[in-house]
Amino acid sequence: MLTLASKLKRDDGLKGSQTAATASDSTRRVSVRDKLLVKELTVTPDEGYYQGGKFQFETEVPDAYNMVPPKVKCLTKIWHPNITETGEICLSLLREHSIDGTGWAPTRTLKAVDVVWGLNSLFTDLLNFDDPLNIEAAEHHLRDKEDFRNKVDDYIKRYAR
Incomplete structure (x- = not known):
């Protein structure tokens, strides 16, 4: 299950190591919480x-x-x-x-x-x-x-x- 905490943790890990263009689709998805x-x-x-x-x-x-x-x-x-x-x-x-x-x-x-x-x-x-x-x-x-x-x-x- 994707939670906001896991999304933020994953996003923090990606900063500096990947650009937005190379980030996978799953890391660019907006959490359900954010949509609601x-x-x-x-x-x-x-x-x-x-x-x-x-x-x-x-x-x-x-x-x-x-x-x-x-x-x-x-x-x-x-x-x-x-x-x-x-x-x-x-x-x-x-x-x-x-x-x-x-x-x-x-x-x-x-x-x-x-x-x-x-x-x-x-x-x-x-x-x-x-x-x-x-x-x-x-x-x-x-x-x-x-x-x-x-x-x-x-x-x-x-x-x-």
Whole structure:
């Protein structure tokens, strides 16, 4: 059986001794694990402030997955209280340890049930102005909801189509 550990060990042994052109087909195959894990996600909210936008997220899967959570970053520039303009995300299920007990668990997956659901929820029911990562966006919403919506719409038109 081909496992990720054996593939990595074999790949390390090939480095320097063979070029990619002479490596056998079996060493170039992608492991089943790599095929099953989602590397990039698109979220398209169908309600709320972010309706109509397409938001790209990159997923970095650590070697210790699924004992540790994947690292997820928003690639689409966005004006959001829980996502910084550089793409960092505040989502408890992506934390190894969380105060509310909803952090990462080895039983969670990158499938729609867990990570994709969580990312979708950042645009609806988990949209949190009270505990923001992007404080400026949250304060903007508190000061002027209409102007906040206009800025979100502008970001969607510019970056999320």
